[in-house]
Amino acid sequence: MLLSITKNIHEWLFSLMPENVASIVEMTIIAIIYLTGFAVAGLFLVLMERRIAAWFQLRRGPNRVGFHGILQTIADALKLVSKELTGTIKADKFLYNLAPYFVIITALLALSVLPFTQDFQAFDINIGILFLIAISSIGVIGILLAGWSSNNKFSLIGAMRSGVQTISYELSVSLSLLTIVLMTGTLQLSEIVEVQKNGWLIVQGHIPAVIAFMIYMIAGTAETNRTPFDLVEAESELGAGFHTEYSGMKFAYFFLAEFINMFIIASIATTVFFGAWLSPFGITESIPLLGIFWFLAKTFVIVFLMMWFRWSFPRLRIDQILTLEWKYLLPINLVNLVVMAVIVWLGLTIQF
Secondary structure (H helix, E strand, C coil): CHHHHHHHHHHHHHHHCCHHHHHHHHHHHHHHHHHHHHHHHHHHHHHHHHHHHHHHCCCCCCCCCCHHHCCHHHHHHHHHHHCCCCCCCCCCHHHHHHHHHHHHHHHHHHHHCCCCCCCCCCCCCCCHHHHHHHHHHHHHHHHHHHHHHCCCHHHHHHHHHHHHHHHHHHHHHHHHHHHHHHHHCCCCHHHHHHHHHHCCHHHHCHHHHHHHHHHHHHHHHHHCCCCCCCHHHCHHHHCCHHHCCCCHHHHHHHHHHHHHHHHHHHHHHHHHHCCCCCCCCCCCCCCCCHHHHHHHHHHHHHHHHHHHHHCCCCCCCHHHHHHHHHHHHHHHHHHHHHHHHHHHHHCCCCCC
């Protein structure tokens, strides 16, 4: 259904205007769709976070603006849009203003390669996993720029923590994904999903796939700077961390990017370990729109798991965070990679 709709739109545009203009219009339409989804997902995830936090803490949560508080995040967004953009006169103006765009654009680029359904993927390239790893490593540049250019010692400390933490945990995220790449023999996300028509990879890959998923979730939570890995913006120590000096929409960019990055981490896990849009009951292909439902359902279950982490564990110290990665997760990941290589070599993966 989605493929036929997009094909009809494509043919209609090319019949109305020159090829180059039609291509630009198509890309603009796709960009608008993704930007709209980006904003809606961010608002929903903020509301979801507040509801889950209230549930864990035995309180009501948002319940004033709109029916059961569902318009609270929209009200907050309108407030941020209308707030004055303040800053510090000692900041490096160019880098200070540039930093939020690094964070928000890298999140958008990562969304572009995620396969929401078989027909709904903006950018399907044969190095999809490599692209995601590379793009995710660029986001930290925005955080480092924000902390340094603010000319605030607390912002700088938060930015330096982010650099150390992100560079460390990128290794575990990459090796966890490499474990599955080794099993499937491809970096292309659509092909990884095709392999899972015979069963989710977390099942096909035996215990190494389960270990890879567990390490990926821990490292992915650290990559998004969320509790218990939130030393980057530890309120009790650093105010708001690297974005202390930001207000209005520039602050909103950082705030929104955190939630979208959480969605991206969960989406990658859904795609690589749990079959993306594929239904557990084998009915996705007969009803294509169900693919989006299954993709989002699996993703939000994993998002819930990440939020569960946040409201269950206390914040770690910086030495504990680095010890966890370099002394435990990284060695386990390397051994797990070798075990997966042996399983693939011996042809012991489960086939349904």
